[in-house]
Structures are given as C-alpha cells and as structure tokens.
Amino acid sequence: MRPFVYERPTSVSTAIAMASRPDAVHVPPTGADTQFIVGGTNLADYMKLGVARPERLLDLNTLAEPALRQIRIDDDKIRFGALVRMGEAADNNDVRRRCPVLADSLKFAASGQLRNMASLGGNVLQRTRCEYFREISWPCNKREPGSGCAAMEGSNRQHAVLGTSDACIATYHGDFAQALVALDATVDVEGPRGRRTLTFAKLHKRPGETPDIETDLAADELITAIEVPLAQWSSRSRYLKIRDRESYAFALASAAVALDMDGETVRSARIALGGVATVPWRAREAEDVLQGKVLDEATAQEAAEAAFADARPREHNAFKIPLGKRTLVRALLETRDMKG
Amino acid sequence: MNQAAPAPRENQGDPVVRIDARLKVTGQAGYPADIVTANVAYGALATSSIARGKVSELHTKDANAVPGVLDIVTYGDLDKTDMPKFGNTGASSIGPLHDKTVFHDGQIIALVVAETFEAAEEAAMLVRADYEDERPSASFDSKGVKMEPAAGKSPMFKEDAKAGDFDAAWADATVKIDEKYSTPTQHHNPIELFSTTAIWQGDQLTIHEPSQNVTGWKVELARQLKLDPANVRIVSPYIGGAFGSKGPMTARTAIVAVAARRIGRPVRCVVNRMQAFGTQTYRAETRHRIRMGAGKDGRITAFGHEAWEVTSRPDPYVVGGTSATARMYDYGSVLTHVSLVHADRNTPGYMRSPPETPYVYALENAMDEMAVALGMDPVEFRRINEPEKEPIGGKPFSSRSLIKCYDQASEAFGWSKRDPRVGSMRDGDWLVGMGCATAIYPTAAAPCAARVRLTADGEVRVQCGSHEIGTGVRTIAGQMAAERLGVGMDKISVEMGDSALPPAPVSGGSISTASVCSAVMKACDAIREKLFAAAAGKGAPLAGSANAKLDLKDEEVVTETGKSAKLADVFKAMQVGAIEEYAEFAPKGSSPEALRKLYAGQSEFHGGENDEDSVKYAFGAEFVEVRINSYTREIRVPRMVGAFAAGRIMNTRTARSQLIGGMIWGIGQALHEATEIDQRHARYVNRDLQDYLVPVNADIKQVDVILVPEIDHQVNPAGVKGLGELGNVGTAAAVASAVYHATGKRIRDLPIRIDDLIG
C-alpha cells in the first residue's frame, strides 16, 4: 500500500474545503488525490490491491453533524444520514416495517462484521468487484482508461448483461442501491459549490466509453443523506437475492420489488434488478407491462421478458438472463403474496 | 456427552478435550508468523504476470526508492544455492530465481525486503518486469499441451490397475454407461496464510513456517542452501489449516533464508492471499471417462476408468486415484489408464484426499447412474457389488465395514422414506432430492520416532516431530501416553512441530494418528516394563508379582489382585527421578532402510493397497438431502448423515470433528470451490476469498456423524485407521446424486451451480 496522509475533518464544511480543487467537476472522485473514507471496507481493500492510490484520506467518521448518523422516519419518507452503518439500518424495526425492501437489501448484503463497519454513503458508492479490475496487471478501461477490457473475452461469469458497453461490462454489485433506485430515492450532496439533491437514478453512470467515470459526483462532493419517499407500495416490498453461497456472497441476480395493488391488480409496480447490470437498474419496461394487470405467473413472466429484452450476454454469463428473469418472477409473486 | 463429544462405542476412546483448545480460542497459541523476534525485516514477493516466456529485464529502481527498502533478492542472488527438487518434500523443481524462464502465472520474480510490511508490499508492487512472452497453454483443451501416460512417473503411481478381460466383459454387458466427469482446479486457501520467518545465528538457521513435514524440510532446505542439516531447524508448533498445502516445501523458504543472510537480520515474509494461488500447490484439474457394464441382476462385470490430469511443464505430479476406484467394488473386470497433461501452470500438489476426492467423485456418480439405469436402489446396488476380496490383487481387506456404514447411515437419514422417482419430492417451491455415496481412504502408516518421559510425580512429556495441523494429533498422542502410563490428561504435555524433536513422517495421507500413536505407545511400553520390573523386584513394593500381570492406573502400579504401589514409591525404590524412553516405530513390511530414511526426512508409507497380506482402507457412507428452488434453482443442503468405520477411534470428539469438517468440505467441492483460469493467458482469475467460495458456518445446517465400531488388528499396533481425509470423499457425488433426484439433471462437471440448472 502506498503511503498516504490521513486526516480527520470535524465538519462537513471543512471536509469539502479540504477536498476542494478548481478542476473538481472534471475529476472522478475515485481518481482524485484526496478521497473520503468511512468504513474503508471497499476503499482500503482497493488501496491494498493498488487499484486505488489516494495520497490523502479524509476520514468522515469524525464529522460532528448528528444528522449524518441518524435515521429519521416520517409519515412520507425515511431519511438516512450518510454515516449510518448498514447494520443499523438493516436492524431498524421501523425501517423493516415501513419498507421491508430497504431492510432486506441491507440484511442480505455482506456479512455481520462488514455491515457493522460499512456506511450507507460508502455502500452506494462501492466499486465493482470485476476480477480484472481488482488485479492491476490486467488491462482494464475502468482502472486505466484506454487500456482495454480483459473481461470482455475472459472469465466473465459474474459480469453484467444489462447496461454494458464495448468498453466495460462490470457489474454494479451493491444491493441497497437496487432498493433505492426502485423507490425513487434522492441523494443530498454537498460540495464547495453548494448543496444539491439528485435522484438516486442519476447518481451512477453507465460505463459507455468512459467506464472510469462511475458517478455524477465531483471529486470534492460529499453525500450527506439519502431520502426514500414512502407511499402505498412501500410496505408491500421485497428484496430477493440469488447467490452461489447462502450465507454471504454478491448477487448473481437480485430483484427489488414494491407493489401498489388494487386487489389482484397492479396499480403500480417498482422494480430494480441487481447482479445483472452495470449500474443500479430500474426495470421500467417491466413496470409498464404490469401496470393495470392482474399479477400472476404469466404477467410476471411477461414483465421479466420485457426487463431482459435488451440483455447482452458474454461467454460465461448467459445464465444470468434466465436466472434474472426467474428471480424477478419469483420476487413479483412473493411480493404479491405479502400483506399490503 | 453431547453432540460434539459422542459417547464412545466399542473400541472407541473418550472424547477428551483438545489440550490446546483454550490456547487457540484465546489467541495464545503462537502460529509461526506470530513468533516475536528482535529486529525483524519484512519481505514481500513480486510475481510474474505472464504464464510462459522469459523475464528479459527486471526494473527495481522504483522499488528501491521506496523509503525503508533494505534489499531486493532476485535473479543471480540464488546462484550459490541448489535448485529445488520436486518430490515428497519439494513442491516443484522450478527454481524461480535460478532461471529467468517463466513457467506459470504468479511465479516469484523478486523478494523485496524492507523495514516495514507496508513498505515491502508497496515496493514489491513497483517491481516491474519486461517479458519475452509466449502463448501459454492453460489447460486440457489448450494448444501446445503435452500428454503422457502417468504410470511410472511417480513412485506412488507405478502402474495402471487392471484385472480380467475388460473388453470382452464390456462387449457382453447388458446394461452399460459410458460417461465423462470433471473436477476443477482448487486451492486449499487455509485461513492461516503462508509465511516464512528466517533467523540466522552464525551458521545456524531457524525457519518458522507452517509445515506438515519439519524433518523433510530441514533436510531439503539444508541441501538447497548447502548446509549441514544439523544446522537447520524448522519450527511449526501450530498450523492454521494446511490440507496438504503445507506438506511440500516451496521455493520461497530458501529465498527468504538467503535474504536474511544477505541483510544480516531476521526476515519474515507473509504471502498475501492472491500470491498464494501461484506460489503454492493446488488440486489438479481432472477429467474422467467411466465405462461400467452390468448384468440385469445388478452385478458389475466391467469397470473402465480413464482419467486425465493437468500438471506443470516440468513436474509429473500424479493424482492417480484409480488405485482406489479400481478396488472399491466387485467389478469382474477392470481397465484403468491415467494420463498427465503438461501445461503452463504451477505444479499441483496434495490436497485433502488428493487421489480419492476427484476420482471417487467420478466413480460414485457412475454408480448412481448405473443404479438408475438398472432401476435399482443405489444402496442395494452397492450391497450387491460388495467384494469378498479386492479385485486387482485378490487380497483380502484387513477389515471392511462399508455395508454396516450404509445400514447405520441410511437408517439415521431415513432413506426408506425417499421416493425414488425423479422430481417426486417437493416442499412448497423447493424440490427435494436425496443421494448417497461411498467414502474410502487408504490406511497407511510410516516410520516415526517419539520420546516419552515420566517423572516420579506422574508428569508426562511426549516429544514427537509430528504436526498439529488442527486434527488433534497432539491431544491423541497425549491420550495414548495417559492411557498407557495411567495418569490424567492434566499431567500430560506434548511437544510437536519442531525438527529438533524425534523425527516423524510428513503429516499427510492420514497417517499421523497411526504412526505417532504407535511410536508413543512403544516408548510408553518401554517405560512400563522398567517400572514393572522395579515394582516387582526383590524388596520392592509389589515384590513377587508377575510383570505381565501389572498395569498402571491413577499414578499407581496395580496388580490383578488389587494390590497397588504409588508411582512415587516405585521411583523411590529405583532411585531415579524420571524415566525417559526413545522409541522408533516402523510399520510391518518396512524396508531395512526405512528408519534411516526417517532421519533423512523421507517417509516410507506402508499400507493401502501395497501390503502383502491385505489391503487396508477405511470406509464410510454419506447421505445428503438437497433443496433446489423451483424458480431460481439455487441449491441448499439442509442435512447430511455420514457413517464411518476407521478401526480404533482414539477420541470420538476429534474424530467427529474431522469427519464433519470433511463433509462440509465436500459441500464446498460440490457447490462452490473452483479456481477460474483465464484460458487465453493461463492465469488465475478469482484469487481471493471473495470469489473463491467455501462454505462457512452459516451455510451449514445439520451434519450428523456416526462412528461405526470396527476392530482391526492388522493395520498397525495402535489399530487405528486414519480418518482425516475420509469425510470429504464421496460427498460431492452424494450431492450430485441428490441434485439428479430432485431435478432429473445429471451434472457431471464440478462445481454444480445455478448455471447448470437454470437453462
């Protein structure tokens, strides 16, 4: 690991001032000299592997603002401070009762030890686990723009089938983000140029030709909170995660589903897919299929077909298409059978 | 007694608690990389990023510029040492710094030594190489691999087993199956990382490194470094998981020793998880073709097992499990052939039941397929083909309790409730499947020495250069001494894992309990004789008693008639404070040089199929239930039952623990473990525990072990069959058979994953 300077800012404003740089909007946070760290479960790992090489770390754990550590539940929304630990949010009974998909997407992620360390802000920003990205001797457009993509013709069982490009097929592996993107969450961001709120769906960028640019954040911007609106569909919601190993593993395919039902008929559906796409993946085509229909095996199947209509497999990951579809069908039927 | 400590049945020892249990769970057991030593410097490896070619230039300038870097050991620096050798004690003949040729991905190109671990790691990452690279051959199907027959390439695999006229029997068989199976590359991934700490004091070299063969390594390292073996000491008191990976010494040990000599300071090198994939051994990838012919009555008439195994370019590592599969059932005729496929890979090596795990997987799958083809219950099918004698040499089995194992396991599992029709059992959205398979492991032993001391106070010290790799051998050796010398376990101390102790064989092949216990028993018996002679001597406390009728109990010499003399009094009569005996054990059939070879670090194995009088194996039967989601097809294993018979069970607690560990390992084999190889570059891709999955506690539900009583006086004086490698044989086949029962899909290539079932 290369030597770095470690600092502990005590407020959001000092943190962003310390990270501030004139060209910040043109620099992806992952390529900046100064980077934020919270649980370190993703960043420290990549520093050890030589993938991330910050010169200076700003530890956000010392920020004084209490809201950063709070979960606030109102009638119409849940607001998570960025420093709230995954474990705390997963175990919060009110979160579970009001919106099970949020709690489950966290509960089925990582392990108990990791959930106790990892923050929600860091969680949504976790970087891909593509094996070729993690090992610096391989060519990788995300790590070294223009060097090529070793996964494209290599071992790509875990790679994405949706949202890929000719430059990169790396999966976005996070679980919580699937729930957030399905529920139209928003993200509060603070930087030297002020505060802004963006929809969660805008936070991550598809790889396109620049897979090194992963998010909409500037190098000196900080996530302060994530807000999830609550509505008719929140309580009838579910996260289904299919993985190789039951205890803990990243998703081969997952589905975050929330349903607003009128008897047997879907008033509206929110669907996101994990493990199969390059970014948190809202499956709007599938939602459209279901709207106003009776939800049964056949319509669920139709929705799944729509969700994967544009899927593009590589040599080892074609199984993710049938698996992704069945995961969605099962998630839809199980969510339908929940009490509204 | 509780589940972890089964009540001993006939010929089974008490579930004595491990003598190092508390030390381990409280973090007080000192593993080799924990040893505190003054002024230590840290080493980190730089490894190749190509699998075949030459290093044309090595750039070390940036690495040298990292503050704290002390030295970089690389090409030329090992010239005064001898090349490693491939064999029992050496993992590979590749001497990575002797020669700029690159034989495989992740080959050592330099060792960076620095003041801190962090500086060493950072600098190692900055070592860059220019290569003249050539297109590598990754595996079986790659262009440029070289194939050759395996027979005769390894002293442990002399010939392909054969019996009768296979061709004729195959042609005549009424029911036939002809199928292919495969098992992937697997890495041991012990939780304790690989490490070497080298400390020189003048000409004397001490190596702290997790090792399953301290005596062998001492001699081999001395050879490489051109030292007198008396000046080399290997210390490895605790080992945090080995599974064979710490059996043969790798090239790193000598490199770290050279580094320590160059800088005149101790050097510690802990290899990171990723680099272990290329610098250690692994389980070779195997392919199998099995032809099995049977009559309508269910009797097998023809068994053909051909296999192919990947190895490195220079070293003929042979897995060779046909020696066990060919002797499993009453086949009528047998034809086997094993081929080696040399590719641009590091040299594979021993991994828990090296031959049996992959080969029996293929055989037991075929057995299940044949049972289906015959419309026969798989347990019944095995019963019908139970042999009187082993089919290759016609020798009897020293003991064989396989059918007892099947009876007891199937009863406990509830096999009779299984509906044999495929896909017929269901629980809501979950398909239920049940399967079974046989476990087999050869029983061997090797020469071993031990020293035992008994003091007048009843304190016993056992010394033996064997290795506590987690199996409990230290406890069991102590139990043997406690039993023979009539003292409580609280009076026992056992020293192991040091080449300065009396030599023991490599802790591999499940020979340790048999070999160590036989040696300890012999030393104890010599002490007993001295004590008895003294106790029964003229004027002594039990004067006039016959030696043969005496025993030791509760720190007393006791007679059959109930007379007794305190140990302390016997010692007083002898006018000594302690009796110490050094004993050498050599199994029956050992060569005249066997004991000399023990001191030279070579283990001569006896047993298995090689003895004159009989073949010696331990057996087991495993039953598995799987559940497979009808939509998403993930496979879960809610329960398993295994029944095993392995001669005298020294300690039911440690035996059960080995067997459940094995069965859990078997779930890993069946469902998870596989090292992925980038076929273009012959490089390992999933080199960490994030992508190389193994089952963890939370994955395991119910695992029941039945220890079936068995008495076998032929195997060795202790009557013990090894069982450390028995539990994971057959498990994967039982899972595959359960998956077939649930889904109708026969998955012949491991691991079995959603990919195979989703289509």
Ligand SMILES: Cc1cc2nc3c(=O)[nH]c(=O)nc-3n(C[C@H](O)[C@H](O)[C@H](O)COP(=O)(O)OP(=O)(O)OC[C@H]3O[C@@H](n4cnc5c(N)ncnc54)[C@H](O)[C@@H]3O)c2cc1C
């Ligand atoms: C073995 C293992 C298994 C895992 N399994 C799963 C899984 O199944 N599902 C899953 O979803 N995740 C999984 N994870 C990922 C884990 O959830 C993330 O590593 C974790 O959530 C990251 O949080 P952190 O606080 O540790 O982030 P850090 O590592 O500290 O930071 C991650 C990134 O976020 C940035 N960052 C952090 N906070 C902020 C902020 N407030 N504003 C701006 N930037 C910020 C950092 O600069 C860094 O780039 C796993 C991780 C491991 C190691």
Ligand code: SF4
């Ligand atoms: S898929 Fe993306 S992250 Fe992986 S190697 Fe290709 S470019 Fe790099």
